[in-house]
Amino acid sequence: xxxxxxxxxxxTVSEGASLELRCNYSYGATPYLFxxxxxxxxxxxxxxxxxxxxxxxxxxxxxxxxxxxxQSSFNLRKPSVHWSxxxxxxxxxxxxxxxxxxxxxxxxxxxxxx
Amino acid sequence: DTAVSQTxxxxxxxxxxxxxxxxxxxxxxxxxxxxxxxxxxxxxxxxSYNNKELIINETVPNRFSPKSPDKAHLNLHINSLELGDxxxxxxxxxxxxxxxxxxxxxxxxxxxxx
Numbered sequence: 364x365x366x367x368x369x370x371x372x373x374x375t376v377s378e379g380a381s382l383e384l385r386c387n388y389s390y391g392a393t394p395y396l397f398x399x400x401x402x403x404x405x406x407x408x409x410x411x412x413x414x415x416x417x418x419x420x421x422x423x424x425x426x427x428x429x430x431x432x433x434q435s436s437f438n439l440r441k442p443s444v445h446w447s448x449x450x451x452x453x454x455x456x457x458x459x460x461x462x463x464x465x466x467x468x469x470x471x472x473x474x475x476x477x
Numbered sequence: 478d479t480a481v482s483q484t485x486x487x488x489x490x491x492x493x494x495x496x497x498x499x500x501x502x503x504x505x506x507x508x509x510x511x512x513x514x515x516x517x518x519x520x521x522x523x524x525s526y527n528n529k530e531l532i533i534n535e536t537v538p539n540r541f542s543p544k545s546p547d548k549a550h551l552n553l554h555i556n557s558l559e560l561g562d563x564x565x566x567x568x569x570x571x572x573x574x575x576x577x578x579x580x581x582x583x584x585x586x587x588x589x590x591x
Contacts, residue, residue: 397578406481406567406582407520451518457578463533465578467520 365390367456369468376444377476384439384471386428386454395457396437398428401470402450410452413437424448449475480504481583483568489589490558498553498586500568506581508532508574509551511543512567514585520567526551527574558590 366389376382388394395414399407411422418430428439437454454468481502490496502509510533511523525533526545540556551568565587569580 395578399582401518404585406584407569407580408582409579412579453520455578463574463577465522470518 365394365456365458365464365466367454367466367468369452369454369471371471372469373472373474375474375476378446379443382439382441382444382448382473384452384454384473386437386439386468387435388437388454388456389435390456390458392459393432395459396428396430397455397457397465398422398426398437398439399453399455399467400424400450401453407453410439444473444475446475446477449473481568481570481581483566483583483586485586486584487587487589489591491591492558492560494558495554495556496558496588497555498566498568498588500551500553500583502549502568502570502581502583504570504572504581506570506572507548508571508577509545509548510569510571510580511551511553512569512582514565514567516564524551524553525577532574555588558588560590563588563590 368387397412398410401407410426411420413420413430451470457465508527510525514520523537524543529545542554545551565585567585568583571580
């Protein structure tokens with residue numbers, strides 16, 4: 364069974380600074396990978412997904428993520444954070460064969476300070 | 478125009494009662510899902526329907542029964558509510574099963590069982 368780890372429970376960055384949120388997965392083959400954002404009291408919004416192809420994936424709101432098979436990682440990045448990016452971020456992994464299952468990480472809460 | 482809508486947004490009820498949550502998507506998607514998010518923000522899939530057919534049924538008490546009258550609607554009925562059912566329930570949809578994981582989420586229904 365696959366699993367996903369988001370090592371950072373809480374991250375604080377200054378507005379305008381760069382951001383990297385970590386995500387590590389465990390799965391025997393190449394997985395499908397996703398990043399979601401959840402603002403307080405809201406549902407989750409898909410930022411980007413990786414199914415195959417180019418390992419650097421561009422998403423919405425200026426986010427990108429890079430799939431690194433050797434490190435079993437799919438870290439989310441943004442060059443310059445805006446105050447409106449403060450939210451909870453979830454990484455998710457889906458197996459690419461057999462009974463389909465999506466597993467979500469426990470989330471990273473991003474705080475942005477002026 | 479709301480893509481995935483859920484009603485009600487808040488639901489407060491007593492133990493032992495039966496309640497329903499309704500979900501509708503206007504995206505023309507084939508696949509719909511129910512997720513449960515607990516107090517620690519952990520998100521877990523409960524059910525998935527593809528073209529009105531149940532295809533994912535995770536380990537969920539049989540007090541939970543999904544119903545899909547058509548592919549735009551997926552309702553969740555819960556019998557004999559228990560304290561542990563308190564959570565936020567999210568409905569979601571994806572274009573089809575191939576896009577499982579890349580989903581549009583509704584705003585959530587916060588269920589509180591007293």
